[in-house]
Amino acid sequence: MATRLLRWPLPALLSWAAAWGIFFAMRAADWAPFWALSGATLAGLVLAVFGSTPWRRVFIGAGFPLSALLLVFTLGSGSLSAWTWLVPLGLLVLLYPINSWRDAPLFPTPERALDGLASAAVLPDQARILDAGCGLGAGLRALRRQYPAARLSGLEWSWPLALACRWRCRFARVRRASMWSTSWAGQDMVYLFQRPESMSRAGEKAVAELADGAWLVSLEFEVPAFRPHARLESVPGKPVWVYRMPVRSAGSDR
Ligand SMILES: C[S@@+](CC[C@H](N)C(=O)[O-])C[C@H]1O[C@@H](n2cnc3c(N)ncnc32)[C@H](O)[C@@H]1O
Structure with missing residues (x-):
């Protein structure tokens, strides 16, 4: 309901930012990384309930854990710098320019959907x-x-x-x-x-x-x-x- 007031992809971006905010807040309060990750993932999943379509719920819920994994992977790899995660993000924006997110992301017509x-x-x-x-x-x-x-x-x-x-x-x-x-x-x-x-x-x-x-x-x-x-x-x-x-x-x- 709340996300209907916001133009897509804003609900996803705000939900991801909120999940990261919770992660940093829990870490600042000395929670162990495992619990901070779990808390932020859970928050993302709760926010995903407000997505207006099944795929939007997936985008919202998966955003935090995927970006955290990507960050751990890039920071943990000595050969990659911390900003390397911008590369997949850049590719994503190239694939889906923001205004096509607003109209519709890529979902293909099912093979038999136009029969008749x-x-x-x-x-x-x-x-x-x-x-x-x-x-x-x-x-x-x-x-x-x-x-x-x-x-x-x-x-x-x-x-x-x-x-x-x-x-x-x-x-x-x-x-x-x-x-x-x-x-x-x-x-x-x-x-x-x-x-x-x-x-x-x-x-x-x-x-x-x-x-x-x-x-x-x-x-x-x-x-x-x-x-x-x-x-x-x-x-x-x-x-x-x-x-x-x-x-x-x-x-x-x-
Ligand atoms: C749900 S998909 C449908 C793809 C295809 N029509 C099909 O049925 O298999 C919607 C597509 O519209 C594209 N799209 C969104 N906004 C657009 C716009 N303003 N002009 C052209 N394409 C756009 C998206 O990039 C996406 O590939």
Whole structure:
């Protein structure tokens, strides 16, 4: 509840800082390292309960013990200087620039999650389909299984992920760019697997830029106030929300 008031990844960063604060406070009060580590890990696990999704709970809870392990490892190794732990942190930031944490970190579309989509949202050959935030390409591959003759493209904010996706999905045109600052005009379908907080913005962008008859498809998270054309669920817990432009609002009868 409390963490919902804070924009991700702030809850994780604050929880990790709190756990480290507890560790140093216990050490300053002469607790043995074992008990200080245990106390701080426990605090991190308690704070993890407030994470708004299962993965966020994992990030919050694992942050302190992992960073402590990394520190022990680097300080304990004579060949490595104390700041070496900044290298994995730097790699993490490169892999997940902070603004893509806000939209969604990397979770791939399950292989069969889009089964049935081609029947629910019929597209002609050569239709243009965009995976907005394509990660490592699992969504593009699932889309290709549904629409083998479509022209697929992907946008990905993280450089390393965009490069890896380009290599994995040579059938698609993958660019490193933000899905928000890139126009969706001309796409016959835009596919998203983001996070609940991004869906209103995605809905507004779809209404502003997609032509009548085009599709907006979202894995797991629905667009608030949009009436779906279809809802599929071939993987339990991973509904697929299918919207057709011009979209009707959830409250309307027509
Ligand atoms: C949950 S993953 C989904 C990956 C892929 N669409 C799939 O279904 O397998 C979300 C992806 O969106 C990317 N992302 C987040 N914000 C973005 C933005 N503003 N522009 C482009 N990509 C973004 C993240 O880096 C991440 O790879």
